[in-house]
Amino acid sequence: LRELRSAVPAPADAAATTNATATANATQCLPGAIIIGVRKGGTRALLEMLSLHPGVAVAKAEVHYFNLEEHYRRGLGWYRAQMPASLPGQLTVEKTPGYFAAPLAPGRVRAMDGAVRLLLIVRDPAERLVSDYTQVLHNRRQRGKPYRPLEELLLRPDGAIDAGYKALQRSLYHQHLGRWLQRFPRGQIHVVDGDALVRDPFPELRGVERFLELSPRIAPSNFYFNATKGFYCLLPNAGQERCLDESKGRPHAPLGANARRKLCRFLRRPNRRFFEMVGRVFAWC
Numbered sequence: 001l002r003e004l005r006s007a008v009p010a011p012a013d014a015a016a017t018t019n020a021t022a023t024a025n026a027t028q029c030l031p032g033a034i035i036i037g038v039r040k041g042g043t044r045a046l047l048e049m050l051s052l053h054p055g056v057a058v059a060k061a062e063v064h065y066f067n068l069e070e071h072y073r074r075g076l077g078w079y080r081a082q083m084p085a086s087l088p089g090q091l092t093v094e095k096t097p098g099y100f101a102a103p104l105a106p107g108r109v110r111a112m113d114g115a116v117r118l119l120l121i122v123r124d125p126a127e128r129l130v131s132d133y134t135q136v137l138h139n140r141r142q143r144g145k146p147y148r149p150l151e152e153l154l155l156r157p158d159g160a161i162d163a164g165y166k167a168l169q170r171s172l173y174h175q176h177l178g179r180w181l182q183r184f185p186r187g188q189i190h191v192v193d194g195d196a197l198v199r200d201p202f203p204e205l206r207g208v209e210r211f212l213e214l215s216p217r218i219a220p221s222n223f224y225f226n227a228t229k230g231f232y233c234l235l236p237n238a239g240q241e242r243c244l245d246e247s248k249g250r251p252h253a254p255l256g257a258n259a260r261r262k263l264c265r266f267l268r269r270p271n272r273r274f275f276e277m278v279g280r281v282f283a284w285c
């Protein structure tokens, strides 16, 4: 496995044969690793960056198998058919951020493969909530539909935080992680710092390679900061440089300082519980 993941390129005159053999050997496999969330945490960036590794084959589209009944009903054969073609020894990875908060997902993933490796990329949950709201607002505007301002959804008429607001619920990481930890040992879940991934992707990717037991093939030279985009973009060893699309890194909807303070105060205890669960502290608001 390791050998294939760090294989040396074939000589030029053997390239055509090698390509033909590779195509013939390609099959679709169930994922060996899944990026389970969090929504708006940087899951797309993580998947794209991981796809720079020659030992990894990624499913481009979100599959939503374990969280949507209409997909789950179709069975594992359907799920496998959504996976990319991979070569023997390559690790298949899919990402569906909706898995993290879906109550039935941990049990279903476990039923598929109790040894699958899970990647969870987290981000300051207050910022995540604003990003989540911004995405929903954008989608509704696209469909010509109105949407209430963020503060109206986040605060009740008496000014207190509305704990039932869905985007806030999705930011209560400890609740969701608790369900995953009922089904998987802590060591099988690798937590990626999404804020750190934005600042400097390479160290986070190195940690992911280690967790997935991949040879270290992703290098700092695979990333460059694109000042126009305001984010790191990808420089594959072969192929075109690319940035994530415009749905990533949109300007966030406004949230007043007072409401933000209340939100941060509300999140303090849930965040502390999450830190205890993962054995690590994040510099969140």
Ligand SMILES: Nc1ncnc2c1ncn2[C@@H]1O[C@H](COP(=O)(O)OS(=O)(=O)O)[C@@H](OP(=O)(O)O)[C@H]1O
Residues within 6 Å of the ligand: 038, 039, 040, 041, 042, 043, 044, 045, 097, 131, 135, 197, 198, 231, 232, 233, 244, 247, 248, 249, 250
């Ligand atoms: N390199 C790079 N380029 C662009 N965007 C990046 C990158 N790294 C992380 N991010 C952050 O990813 C956030 C979107 O997260 P997700 O991909 O998980 O969103 S989604 O749940 O799939 O919709 C997105 O959140 P917003 O900035 O709130 O849009 C980005 O901040």
